[in-house]
Amino acid sequence: MTGALTPLDRPFLPRGVRLHHDRVRGVEVLLGPETALMLDPVGHAVLAEVDGTRDIASISAALADRYAAPVEVIQADVIEFLGNMAAQRLVEVA
Amino acid sequence: MTAVPQPALSTDAAPVRPTPVPPLAMLAELTHRCPLACPYCSNPLELSARDSELTTAEWAEVFRQAVALGVLQLHISGGEPASRSDLVAIVAAARDAGLYTNLITSGIGLTGARLDELDAAGLDHVQLSVQGITAGIADFVGGYRGGFDRKMQVAAEIARIGFPLTLNAVMHRHNLGDLAQTIALAHRLGARRIEIACVQFQGWALKNRAALQPTREQVDQAKRVVAQARRDYAGKLAIDFVPPDYFADFPKACMNGWGSTGLNVTPDGTVLPCHAAATIPGLSFDNVRTTPLAQIWNESAAFNAFRGTDWLPEPCQSCERRDIDYGGCRCQAMAIAGDARATDPVCRHSPHRARLDAIIAAESSAPPPDFVYRRMGRA
Numbered sequence: 483m484t485g486a487l488t489p490l491d492r493p494f495l496p497r498g499v500r501l502h503h504d505r506v507r508g509v510e511v512l513l514g515p516e517t518a519l520m521l522d523p524v525g526h527a528v529l530a531e532v533d534g535t536r537d538i539a540s541i542s543a544a545l546a547d548r549y550a551a552p553v554e555v556i557q558a559d560v561i562e563f564l565g566n567m568a569a570q571r572l573v574e575v576a
Numbered sequence: 577m578t579a580v581p582q583p584a585l586s587t588d589a590a591p592v593r594p595t596p597v598p599p600l601a602m603l604a605e606l607t608h609r610c611p612l613a614c615p616y617c618s619n620p621l622e623l624s625a626r627d628s629e630l631t632t633a634e635w636a637e638v639f640r641q642a643v644a645l646g647v648l649q650l651h652i653s654g655g656e657p658a659s660r661s662d663l664v665a666i667v668a669a670a671r672d673a674g675l676y677t678n679l680i681t682s683g684i685g686l687t688g689a690r691l692d693e694l695d696a697a698g699l700d701h702v703q704l705s706v707q708g709i710t711a712g713i714a715d716f717v718g719g720y721r722g723g724f725d726r727k728m729q730v731a732a733e734i735a736r737i738g739f740p741l742t743l744n745a746v747m748h749r750h751n752l753g754d755l756a757q758t759i760a761l762a763h764r765l766g767a768r769r770i771e772i773a774c775v776q777f778q779g780w781a782l783k784n785r786a787a788l789q790p791t792r793e794q795v796d797q798a799k800r801v802v803a804q805a806r807r808d809y810a811g812k813l814a815i816d817f818v819p820p821d822y823f824a825d826f827p828k829a830c831m832n833g834w835g836s837t838g839l840n841v842t843p844d845g846t847v848l849p850c851h852a853a854a855t856i857p858g859l860s861f862d863n864v865r866t867t868p869l870a871q872i873w874n875e876s877a878a879f880n881a882f883r884g885t886d887w888l889p890e891p892c893q894s895c896e897r898r899d900i901d902y903g904g905c906r907c908q909a910m911a912i913a914g915d916a917r918a919t920d921p922v923c924r925h926s927p928h929r930a931r932l933d934a935i936i937a938a939e940s941s942a943p944p945p946d947f948v949y950r951r952m953g954r955a
Binding site: 514 | 598600601644645646648649674676678700701703738739740742768769771810811814816
């Protein structure tokens with residue numbers, strides 16, 4: 483995977499990367515190889531939608547609906563956030 | 577250890593210490609046994625004997641305590657962790673406790689069948705070490721004939737199962753020139769990440785420093801190779817590069833700050849703030865066999881010895897980098913300056929920096945001496 487993600491990319495969490503509820507700190511965490519990323523509510527909301535079947539456009543539409551926000555804005559944020567994750571190979575796309 | 581009763585009226589001079597932030601990561605050194613004999617092994621010169629090792633049940637209890645304390649990531653290491661016949665049960669216990677499990681291995685002792693069992697036990701990630709890009713250099717550095725070929729077979733089994741793989745390459749004078757090919761090897765083996773760690777001079781590496789010390793030309797070239805490779809492998813291979821700190825202007829934030837992020841449990845259950853902490857005289861370390869892990873992390877004298885920044889001397893205390901590197905590595909200050917409380921001699925503000933420069937100049941201009949291989953009972 484190189485270059486920016488597109489709305490048609492279907493993101494998934496690769497093997498060895500998983501969401502985890504940290505009971506001690508009371509936060510959601512993304513665990514991966516040599517990585518423990520403390521997620522803010524927005525980051526967690528995006529990653530919780532990543533299921534390997536829906537594309538970025540569909541994920542963005544669902545989030546826009548839930549948070550009553552313009553879908554263009556949400557989609558740009560989702561592409562940027564997941565793109566950063568993909569650069570670290572914490573997210574992959576099909 | 578039983579709690580010592582506190583005299584009720586004599587606490588007025590004791591400062592109230594806030595509860596430390598919980599640790600994120602724990603290194604479990606299951607055993608000091610290892611088929612390899614790498615001359616830069618991070619184990620102490622005094623190795624723990626097999627009969628002192630924690631049992632499977634004791635490790636399981638340590639994992640439960642670690643999770644309750646806040647540990648998320650478990651790095652399972654050694655020695656060679658596969659030298660433990662109960663490795664699969666230990667991994668299963670760690671997953672059961674709720675930990676993310678990372679196996680740090682030379683690959684020796686792992687077969688396809690055993691890796692399948694580790695897969696079923698829930699192992700999350702494998703970090704495989706390589707000592708070089710050919711059998712000639714790798715087996716020379718590892719001191720184990722046939723090791724390289726075995727590793728390549730293990731890497732193929734790891735790829736077959738689909739474990740995420742990080743290749744761990746320790747680099748030094750004898751293999752730094754092969755850095756580009758080492759990165760290519762990681763990609764070819766299907767690794768998601770490569771950790772290029774230039775030797776840090778602690779433990780056995782300190783003993784072999786003159787044999788391992790790179791030249792400045794090698795270090796400069798390595799930085800160029802890494803910069804190019806990060807462009808070439810963008811999105812395909814994540815590249816972590818730990819440059820040799822002797823050649824840096826400022827020290828590393830060792831352990832991200834003493835007692836801030838991680839802890840290390842040795843084969844016999846001793847809990848250390850870092851690998852090399854036992855080289856610091858005057859510190860005594862508690863053991864999970866007698867003291868709860870949370871008590872060790874929160875209250876022990878060893879973990880509080882260099883926690884935070886209040887204890888830092890000048891020039892660190894007034895330095896703008898104080899909260900970036902916390903004065904660097906305590907064990908290195910001990911080894912070079914003879915004082916664990918001193919500024920890490922890597923720092924250009926350290927009065928001991930000239931000593932480090934003299935060491936680099938002398939060692940990198942002389943032919944490398946033979947390795948002193950790391951073997952049990954032969955420090």
